[in-house]
Amino acid sequence: MIVEIISTGTELLLGQINTDAPYLAKRLNELGYSVLFQSTVGDNRERMSQVIQTALSRSDIVITSGGLGPTQGDITKEVTASVLNLSMYLHEASVERIKRFFAQRHLGMAHSNLRQAMMPEGAIVVDNTCGTAPGVILELANGKVIIHLPGPPRELTVMFDQSVIPYLNRRFGVQGSIVSKVLRTYGLGEPLLEERIHQFILAQGNPTIALLAKGGEIHVRLTAKGESHAEAQKLITDLENKIYPYISDYIFGFDGETLEYITGRLLAAKNFTIALAESCTGGLVSSRLTDIPGSSNYFTGSVVCYSNHIKIEEVGVSAAILEKFGAVSQETALSMAEGIQRKFSADIGIGITGIAGPGGATPNKPVGLVYIAVSGPKGTALHEHFFNGSRLDIKNRTALTALNELRKYLLSL
Amino acid sequence: MIVEIISTGTELLLGQINTDAPYLAKRLNELGYSVLFQSTVGDNRERMSQVIQTALSRSDIVITSGGLGPTQGDITKEVTASVLNLSMYLHEASVERIKRFFAQRHLGMAHSNLRQAMMPEGAIVVDNTCGTAPGVILELANGKVIIHLPGPPRELTVMFDQSVIPYLNRRFGVQGSIVSKVLRTYGLGEPLLEERIHQFILAQGNPTIALLAKGGEIHVRLTAKGESHAEAQKLITDLENKIYPYISDYIFGFDGETLEYITGRLLAAKNFTIALAESCTGGLVSSRLTDIPGSSNYFTGSVVCYSNHIKIEEVGVSAAILEKFGAVSQETALSMAEGIQRKFSADIGIGITGIAGPGGATPNKPVGLVYIAVSGPKGTALHEHFFNGSRLDIKNRTALTALNELRKYLLSL
Numbered sequence: 171m172i173v174e175i176i177s178t179g180t181e182l183l184l185g186q187i188n189t190d191a192p193y194l195a196k197r198l199n200e201l202g203y204s205v206l207f208q209s210t211v212g213d214n215r216e217r218m219s220q221v222i223q224t225a226l227s228r229s230d231i232v233i234t235s236g237g238l239g240p241t242q243g244d245i246t247k248e249v250t251a252s253v254l255n256l257s258m259y260l261h262e263a264s265v266e267r268i269k270r271f272f273a274q275r276h277l278g279m280a281h282s283n284l285r286q287a288m289m290p291e292g293a294i295v296v297d298n299t300c301g302t303a304p305g306v307i308l309e310l311a312n313g314k315v316i317i318h319l320p321g322p323p324r325e326l327t328v329m330f331d332q333s334v335i336p337y338l339n340r341r342f343g344v345q346g347s348i349v350s351k352v353l354r355t356y357g358l359g360e361p362l363l364e365e366r367i368h369q370f371i372l373a374q375g376n377p378t379i380a381l382l383a384k385g386g387e388i389h390v391r392l393t394a395k396g397e398s399h400a401e402a403q404k405l406i407t408d409l410e411n412k413i414y415p416y417i418s419d420y421i422f423g424f425d426g427e428t429l430e431y432i433t434g435r436l437l438a439a440k441n442f443t444i445a446l447a448e449s450c451t452g453g454l455v456s457s458r459l460t461d462i463p464g465s466s467n468y469f470t471g472s473v474v475c476y477s478n479h480i481k482i483e484e485v486g487v488s489a490a491i492l493e494k495f496g497a498v499s500q501e502t503a504l505s506m507a508e509g510i511q512r513k514f515s516a517d518i519g520i521g522i523t524g525i526a527g528p529g530g531a532t533p534n535k536p537v538g539l540v541y542i543a544v545s546g547p548k549g550t551a552l553h554e555h556f557f558n559g560s561r562l563d564i565k566n567r568t569a570l571t572a573l574n575e576l577r578k579y580l581l582s583l
Numbered sequence: 584m585i586v587e588i589i590s591t592g593t594e595l596l597l598g599q600i601n602t603d604a605p606y607l608a609k610r611l612n613e614l615g616y617s618v619l620f621q622s623t624v625g626d627n628r629e630r631m632s633q634v635i636q637t638a639l640s641r642s643d644i645v646i647t648s649g650g651l652g653p654t655q656g657d658i659t660k661e662v663t664a665s666v667l668n669l670s671m672y673l674h675e676a677s678v679e680r681i682k683r684f685f686a687q688r689h690l691g692m693a694h695s696n697l698r699q700a701m702m703p704e705g706a707i708v709v710d711n712t713c714g715t716a717p718g719v720i721l722e723l724a725n726g727k728v729i730i731h732l733p734g735p736p737r738e739l740t741v742m743f744d745q746s747v748i749p750y751l752n753r754r755f756g757v758q759g760s761i762v763s764k765v766l767r768t769y770g771l772g773e774p775l776l777e778e779r780i781h782q783f784i785l786a787q788g789n790p791t792i793a794l795l796a797k798g799g800e801i802h803v804r805l806t807a808k809g810e811s812h813a814e815a816q817k818l819i820t821d822l823e824n825k826i827y828p829y830i831s832d833y834i835f836g837f838d839g840e841t842l843e844y845i846t847g848r849l850l851a852a853k854n855f856t857i858a859l860a861e862s863c864t865g866g867l868v869s870s871r872l873t874d875i876p877g878s879s880n881y882f883t884g885s886v887v888c889y890s891n892h893i894k895i896e897e898v899g900v901s902a903a904i905l906e907k908f909g910a911v912s913q914e915t916a917l918s919m920a921e922g923i924q925r926k927f928s929a930d931i932g933i934g935i936t937g938i939a940g941p942g943g944a945t946p947n948k949p950v951g952l953v954y955i956a957v958s959g960p961k962g963t964a965l966h967e968h969f970f971n972g973s974r975l976d977i978k979n980r981t982a983l984t985a986l987n988e989l990r991k992y993l994l995s996l
Contacts, residue, residue, distance in 0.1 A: 183618045185609025188601065191623075196598025205596045206630060208623035210604075217619060224637065361653045361693035371655060381654065382594055383735060393597075446887075452873025453866025456887045460865025463941050463974055471893035473886050474859075474869045480884035480927060484897065514893060528876050558688065559713070559737075561876055 171342055173203045174229035176221055178236040178246055179321060180212040190235040190319075190326050197330060201338070202345025202395060203231070213243040215252075222253050222316070230314055231338075236321030238303035240282040246318050247306055251290040254308065254316075261289040264304045271302050296333045301325040307337060315341065346395055349402035351410065353390040354427060355420035356574045360388050366416045370409070377409050386570045387429075390417070422577055429573035430458040436580040437468040437518070442546075444576075445514035446472035447485045447506035449497065450524035450540060454569045470514050475506070485509040485521075496535070498523050503541035504550055511545050518546040518579070522572055524555075526564045538564050542572045544579040551579050584755055586611050586618045587642035589634055591649040591659055592734060593625035603648040603732075603739050610743060614751065615758025615808075616644070626656040628665075635666050635729070643727055644751075649734030651716035653695040659731050660719055664703040667721065674702040677717045684715050709746045714738040720750060728754065759808065762815035764823065766803040767840065768833035769987050773801050779829045783822070790822050799983045800842075803830070835990060842986035843871040849993040850881040850931070855959075857989075858927035859885035860898045860919035862910065863937035863953060867982045883927050888919070898922040898934075909948070911936050916954035917963055924958050931959040931992070935985055937968075939977045951977050955985045957992040964992050 175191045175198075182188050188210065195205045207229065211221040218237075225232040237246030251258050264287035272279040286303045289295055296305030298320060306318040317334060319326045355363060360383055364371060367390070371379050377394035392409055396402030414421070423432045437444055446456055456472040459465055473484045478497055481487040486509030487502055495501040503521045511519025524540030531537045538557040543550055553575060557567040588604045588611075595601050601623065608618045620642065624634040631650075638645040650659030664671050677700035685692040699716045702708055709718030711733060719731040730747060732739045768776060773796055777784065780803070784792050790807035805822055809815030827834070836845045850857055859869055869885040872878055886897045891910055894900040899922030900915055908914040916934045924932025937953030944950045951970040956963055966988060970980040 177621075182605075183608055183621065184612050185605045187605050192595075192598045192600050195596055199597050206625060206627075207634070208590075208596065210621035212619060214619075220641070221620070228633070359690065361696050362691060364654050365693045365695065378593075380594060380656070382599075391594075448866070451870070452878075452882075453861070453869030453885060453887065456866030457864070457870050457978075460887070460889070460939075461975060461978070465865075466889050466943075469865075470890050471886060471888045471897065472866060473884060473897070474866065474873070475884045476873065476879050477883050484884065484886070484927075514897075526873075530879075556688065562874060563737075565870075565874070 172229045173205045173231045174207040174225040176234040177210045218249045232316045238320045256290040347399040347402045350393045354423045358420045434462040442517035444518040445510045445516035446520040447510040450526045503543040507543035507545040585642045586644045587620040587638040589647040590623045613761045631662045645729045651733045669703040760812040763806045767836045771833045847875040855930035857931040858923045858929035859933045860923040863939045916956040920956035920958040
């Protein structure tokens with residue numbers, strides 16, 4: 171069953187972020203419908219008419235959002251009525267409901283609000299429990315359906331979940347089950363990751379495989395359709411088991427599991443505490459680690475040590491090391507990790523130093539040069555990195571990499 | 584000049600939020616172009632071909648995002664080539680640039696990356712300064728133009744601003760002028776802020792006024808159209824001067840100016856240094872402050888002090904205070920601010936303690952209770968707050984509020 175989502179509203183063409191279409195797309199996919207097109211059009215009769223005609227020609231179900239309000243710019247129902255050659259009438263039950271809505275809130279009702287109760291003949295009127303504009307379902311002679319939903323996200327989501335889903339289930343039957351699973355990877359670029367599982371991507375059908383770059387991570391998303399949830403789930407598990415060995419070095423978690431969540435779980439499982447000395451990340455790694463509820467059980471604290479003075483006094487880096495090798499060096503990172511571990515009496519210490527830019531580079535030390543040290547019961551692991559991008563990109567990549575190196579260190583114990 | 588934006592990528596049909604199309608729409612509108620349609624289509628040859636044909640039939644300029652990557656799912660250029668009956672060739676300069684991109688980063692290049700250098704004949708190739716996929720501009724015999732941009736937002740925005748805008752100006756001339764200005768506010772909720780400037784919102788025409796909630800801030804965006812930049816600019820300035828007195832207490836900056844940027848500028852202007860003792864924010868305020876290039880001139884360092892032990896040893900909070908008043912108390916916040924200021928020899932000290940939740944509440948101290956102290960040459964300012972929302976919401980609100988209180992403290996000196 172092919173669905174097309176049409177978002178109406180000039181504000182979207184001016185650059186407002188659309189959250190209605192993603193919501194509908196996500197829910198419809200979960201229900202087993204294929205959303206193949208999304209269109210956005212302004213509050214203009216001719217162009218909206220074109221877009222609705224195109225959608226009805228290529229899709230089984232067309233769902234619009236927006237344009238059901240009381241103003242002259244709200245024209246969605248009228249445009250559909252003219253596309254389908256339907257007349258409009260005043261739907262008395264909606265008039266009563268809208269009047270009640272205003273009376274209950276001790277608000278005056280503008281006459282224009284009655285526009286919201288005008289309906290194309292033959293419409294199935296859908297009550298709006300969060301606002302005034304009713305929704306509309308029209309069943310066409312050729313079996314297709316067009317559904318008009320209000321634009322405000324709260325009204326749209328509630329109406330869709332409470333009324334439209336039950337309608338779709340009655341009208342088209344349950345569409346089977348869709349199960350999705352995300353394998354979250356870090357540390358290998360998208361093309362090289364794809365090369366490793368190329369054979370599976372080429373051979374994909376059901377489940378599908380999609381690679382997505384997300385905030386520095388690469389996500390591998392498997393999506394399966396089945397008659398039942400169990401069937402779809404089995405298809406996912408089978409494919410995952412095949413793919414896993416090729417990229418297991420880079421998979422750190424699944425679905426909603428972030429690097430800070432995974433490392434936090436490992437720390438908690440081993441009953442370890444952690445302390446950090448952060449220079450170029452400026453506290454970002456500590457902030458990420460403490461995003462996790464319960465992190466106070468393993469996170470003792472950290473020192474953000476931008477100045478050499480703080481590195482010496484508060485972290486215990488020796489002035490001689492700073493002088494000889496510089497603040498951005500292997501030796502300093504090592505000394506930071508070991509110093510903070512000792513000073514905060516933690517099981518694990520992390521030291522991070524680098525040049526986030528745009529200033530601070532020297533001939534031998536470019537912007538993006540970063541050293542990360544992780545010290546603990548098995549000695550100290552140290553890595554050198556060259557990151558690129560803006561100051562924020564470099565901070566973000568450094569933070570993710572530090573969390574990933576912490577994860578690997580913990581797994582190696 | 585009518586523009587249509589086509590977003591490609593199956594992930595968008597599955598419900599991922601689209602930020603590329605809003606970005607392009609916003610910029611194009613500012614430049615005076617009319618964005619009349621937006622379409623979204625998956626990585627499917629036949630359907631993408633349909634959508635591109637429809638767009639070329641009704642718009643003068645068609646801009647696509649996505650599908651220029653190295654994978655088999657990246658088909659945008661090929662689809663356009665087949666719609667326009669163009670053959671594809673390997674663009675040697677792009678091959679060299681992509682090879683250099685990988686070599687500079689000491690990364691291996693997958694063979695599939697060369698797909699990104701395949702171009703439709705006659706293409707104007709646009710360099711990608713942030714990634715590997717070049718952009719493509721094709722000028723059709725009928726005067727229309729189709730432009731392919733990469734999907735990753737950073738690559739798309741930089742390429743659009745650096746290369747596409749100059750191209751459009753050359754090809755189509757300057758389209759009149761739109762000027763926008765954002766007044767960034769913090770500390771007053773959207774309904775109350777709207778009430779203060781209600782008369783201007785009701786009377787708006789050109790310029791328009793829009794209120795937008797953004798990551799805890801409320802933005803007031805003024806947008807004016809004029810024949811010239813100067814004319815549009817004057818309209819903005821006139822309206823801004825009228826609105827300003829009503830909300831001046833809450834405006835902290837304009838356009839791209841973040842709270843960390845504004846506070847950083849104030850610190851630098853006064854030649855002050857700052858140090859922080861962060862508990863419930865876990866390093867987030869330090870990370871924000873160090874997002875600003877050059878922050879090493881005023882940011883000395885901070886201690887993230889989750890455990891009482893660290894508060895005592897590293898920040899200098901007295902054990903007696905912690906015992907008597909608890910870690911989340913006015914007295915502890917005060918002592919943290921003054922302790923870190925002294926210990927790190929900084930001009931300004933900030934102490935933040937609170938309960939980010941979901942655990943940690945007591946009968947007298949609910950989740951969301953936060954104390955923020957700012958100490959400096961004029962003594963110590965202390966505020967109590969009750970924030971709500973998730974752990975991340977509370978961390979974010981606390982960080983913004985701390986930056987705002989730092990700003991007010993600095994302005995009061």
